[in-house]
Each structure stands twice: as C-alpha cells, then as structure tokens.
Amino acid sequence: MEPISVALLAALAGGAGGEVGREAWGGLSALVRRRFRRPDGNEDASAVSSGEAELARLADAPDDTTRAQALSTALAVRAALDAEFHAGLRQWRESAERLDAGTVHNSISGGTFSAPVIQGRDFSGLTFTAPPAPPAGEPDEQV
Numbered sequence: 761m762e763p764i765s766v767a768l769l770a771a772l773a774g775g776a777g778g779e780v781g782r783e784a785w786g787g788l789s790a791l792v793r794r795r796f797r798r799p800d801g802n803e804d805a806s807a808v809s810s811g812e813a814e815l816a817r818l819a820d821a822p823d824d825t826t827r828a829q830a831l832s833t834a835l836a837v838r839a840a841l842d843a844e845f846h847a848g849l850r851q852w853r854e855s856a857e858r859l860d861a862g863t864v865h866n867s868i869s870g871g872t873f874s875a876p877v878i879q880g881r882d883f884s885g886l887t888f889t890a891p892p893a894p895p896a897g898e899p900d901e902q903v
Contacts, residue, residue, distance in 0.1 A: 761836065761839050761840075761846060761849070761850060763832045763833065763835070763836045764831075764832050764835050764836070764849070764853055765832070765857075766825055766828040766829050766832050767828075768856060768857065769818060769828045769831050769832060770818070770822055770823065770824075770825060770828040771822075772784050772785045772788070772856065773785060773818045773819050773822035773828070774822035774823065775822075784852075784855065784856040785819075787852055787855075787856075788815070788852055788856070789815060791845070791848045791849060791852055792810060792811040792812055792815050792835075793810075793812060794844075794845065794848070796808075796810045796838065796841075796842055796845070797842050797843075797844055797845070808837055808838065808841060809834040809837070809838070810834075810838060811831060811834040811835050811838055814827065814830045814831035814833075814834045815831055817830070817831075818830075818831050835849060
C-alpha cells in the first residue's frame with residue numbers, strides 16, 4: 761500500500777472539506793484507535809506505533825508537515841503489520857481521497873481588475889460592505 765498523502769492528512773487535520781472532511785478525520789481517528797493486531801498473534805506492538813500519538817500531534821498542529829509525515833509513516837508501518845488495519849485504511853483512503861481536500865489552483869491573468877478578487881477554497885458566509893468602486897473615468901462622489 762502506498763503511503764497516505766501528507767497533504768491530505770494535513771488538510772483533513774486542519775478542517776478542510778467542511779463537514780465531510782471532519783467525518784473523514786473522525787473515521788481515520790476511529791480506525792487508528794482500533795486494537796493493533798499483528799499476524800503473529802502478538803498484540804503487544806509497543807515497538808511499533810499504532811498511529812494514535814502521531815494523529816494527536818497532527819491535530820494539535822495541522823500545518824506541521826513533519827507531523828503529517830510522521831502520521832503517514834506510522835499508518836504505513838501499521839498497515840504492513842496488521843491485515844485488518846490495512847483493509848480498513850485502504851477503504852478509508854478511497855473515500856477520503858475523493859474529497860480532494862488539499863488542492864487549490866487559482867489563476868488571474870490579463871487586464872486590471874476594479875473589483876475585489878478572492879482566491880481560495882470552501883468559502884462561506886462572506887459579506888462585502890464597502891461600496892463598489894466608481895466606473896473608470898468618473899470622479900468619486902463627495903458626501
């Protein structure tokens with residue numbers, strides 16, 4: 761299994777994707793908290809991280825790519841040792857990657873803009889209270 765994208769993990773930890781993103785993060789959290797089962801029957805996997813500590817650290821600092829990488833690595837190692845976790849992680853990954861939670865592509869080209877331009881993703885509840893700029897060539901109205 762290919763490692764889980766660091767960008768995806770960081771985006772979900774940071775709340776990207778709104779409610780769907782929060783549900784995906786919750787699903788990963790629940791999966792990580794399941795009992796660690798090794799193929800040799802040894803449930804004491806203290807030498808290998810379950811991913812819980814890495815998950816909590818990333819939740820505390822979602823912009824820290826080092827923490828996201830640590831979680832990705834812990835998930836990959838655990839998936840290699842725990843077939844049940846591997847299957848659950850694969851299913852979680854397929855649904856989470858459909859969110860496209862970390863990809864934003866913005867482009868503005870040509871001309872001069874006379875209106876506000878906002879670039880980003882997943883905006884809600886925006887309000888603009890400034891009056892519109894006067895048309896080009898007309899003087900500002902004095903009040």
